[in-house]
Amino acid sequence: MRPEGIRLLPWLIGAVDLVMIAVATALALRFRVTLPIFDTAVDVLENTGVASVFFGATWVVLLAFFGTYERHVFGAGTEEFKLVVNASFFTGALVATMAYLMQYPLSRGFFVLYFPIGVLLLLVGRLLSRRTIQRLRAAGHFTEKVLLVGTPGYIGEIHTVLNREKWLGYEVMGCLVPSDYAGLQVTSAGVPVLGLSEDVRSVVDEVSPDIVFFTAGAVSSSTALRRLAWDLEDHAHVQIIVAPNVTDVSSERVRIRPVAGLPLMHLGRSRSQLATNDAKRAFDLVGSLLILALTWPLLAFLMIWIKRHDGGPALFRQVRVGREGKEFTCLKLRSMSVDAESRLAELKARDHVLFKSAEDPRITKPGKLIRRFSLDELPQLWNVVRGEMSLVGPRPPLPTEVAQYEDDMLRRLNVMPGMTGLWQVSGRSDLSWEDTVRLDLYYVDNWSMVQDLLILARTVTAVLASRGAY
Incomplete structure (x- = not known):
């Protein structure tokens, strides 16, 4: 039931x-x-x-x-x-x-x-x-029990996604593997093996899952998959999901077209070129000028506060890498002490800090407030006006980061970096490096104006909630 x-x-x-x-x-x-x-x-x-x-x-x-x-x-x-x-x-x-x-x-x-x-x-x-x-x-409610079927490698990939995106409500209870892996008790991803792929009917009768999830490598042929589906047709409450070997692709780029009994998946081309069109540039220009017109009194007040706090400059300038690897000077309100750069090596040696720290002693009193609500990024609106950044896009990387990029990561430079993006509305500094890269690559390949608008709307709630902001 x-x-x-x-x-x-x-x-x-x-x-x-x-x-x-x-x-x-x-x-x-x-x-x-x-x-x-x-x-x-x-x-x-x-x-x-x-x-x-x-x-x-x-x-x-x-x-x-x-x-x-x-x-x-x-x-x-x-x-x-x-x-x-x-x-x-x-x-x-x-x-x-x-x-x-x-x-x-x-x-x-x-x-x-x-x-x-x-x-x-x-x-x-x-x-x-x-x-x-x-x-x-x-929080663990309205969940559906999932039985994964496939090779351990693909099961691990699917399990990682479902475990990461708990809001989907899929609770993996175990898996079935091909006979080549007979004797395996637990996959490398920690998923318990409940039997072999050909035992799907008996295992379903025993554990009563809500979903049987066939991953790549689950069966040797389409005929075998069809027969397994026949075995489950009298279990009306059980959904059957087949996951192709394709990940991080938006629904707008996928089209299923049955041809001669084959459900062919047509995968649209990457939309990275569309993310640099005139419409997006016009939207960025109008949007940034409008936000600047509305927020300039706040920006002026913050700059005066920062200047009077310790006498240092109100703006922090840092070289970042933009589209196609072109470097530019990224503007931010200064949230750290004037000697923050010289103290970085000391901080790394003491705390092994490689990314942002919630307890960074270099953050000033004004900096705590402006970081909490991401007000330090308001000057980047001028970078948007100058065409160096976009309102929405991947996080602008440092030259030292780009020097360590692998080939896949270089795709982040196909579009202009953004003031906000999927990385920000998904947790900002709480994200791992791998998740940040994955979200940026997803944005580059699946860009759409509607997605930009949704990200901007979600940014407002993310900033107000101060998720991952420090």
């Missing part, structure tokens, strides 16, 4: 949708009556109030029909939001058509207000629900 919380999840999401639709109905009625752009109609409340109950029920039914309550769409990906929008447009078209054919006196003002407000509120409700689900899953 699946966990009770998993079975209740669609019902809980449905309840949130009903609340949002009810709020949309109330707001649309309120605005229809009070806004001066609409004509006064005494029968608006009576006719529309009765019809809105039918509209709301139809909306929820179509949301279910379009698959927005399937458990696989919750918690990650953009499919859920696309399905909600598609179901909402279909509902609007259906309601308008039925009202016309039945000659029902539906207020056009109410209709114009109802569906846009409803779609917006539904998306907000789904987004809030997703954030709540992710936090609950990270």
Whole structure:
């Protein structure tokens, strides 16, 4: 049996949708009556109030029909939001058509207000629900038990991802390996081996997983995989997931096209060249000038405070490496003592500090505040205006770091470095070096303007929460 919380999840999401639709109905009625752009109609409340109950029920039914309550769409990906929008447009078209054919006196003002407000509120409700689900899953709730099938190497890769991204809600309970690895008790990644790949049916009967996850190397042929799927077809609650040997690729670059019975995966080209287009540059220029116009009083106050604190310069200038390996002077508000660079060697010898430290004694009193809320990076807006940086992009590296780059890491230099990026909204200084590189490479290969906007929105919450900021 699946966990009770998993079975209740669609019902809980449905309840949130009903609340949002009810709020949309109330707001649309309120605005229809009070806004001066609409004509006064005494029968608006009576006719529309009765019809809105039918509209709301139809909306929820179509949301279910379009698959927005399937458990696989919750918690990650953009499919859920696309399905909600598609179901909402279909509902609007259906309601308008039925009202016309039945000659029902539906207020056009109410209709114009109802569906846009409803779609917006539904998306907000789904987004809030997703954030709540992710936090609950990270805390160990609403999780699904996963049985991995494949070679130990690929199992280790998948296990690392699922263990790192706990918000996905996948709890690995064990794995099955090919007969070549018979006798293996535990993989190098620490996953217990529960049997062989061909024993999948008996193991599923024994441990009752929610998901059977076939990784690369799980079976010797597509025919064998099909037969294993046949063995599980009477386990209706068990999902089957097949993971191709492709990682860190966004859904926008992947297209599945069945050809002659083969589910071919078409992988789009890297989008690193698109991340340097004129539209992004225009967005960076307008955005940085707007932020500078709004924050210059704060920036001036901080510069005066830093200067008066110890008499040193307000700005800290440091050479960084930009796009295509070109060096530039990166500007920041000075958050450390004037002799910070000379004390670095002493600090390394004493504490073995290689990256930022939460207890760095060189940080000044003003520096503690500006670092906590990343205010020290405000002068980099001028770097953006000058075309040396972008609002969103990989972290600008030091020349000494670039000198140690391997070939894969050099791809970070295909785009302009950013004031913020996936590295910042994912934990900043709390991230390991490997995770920072992985996120930067993902950004370079899968750039999109929508992703930039989402990163900027997430940056606000990350800065306010001071996650990984020191």
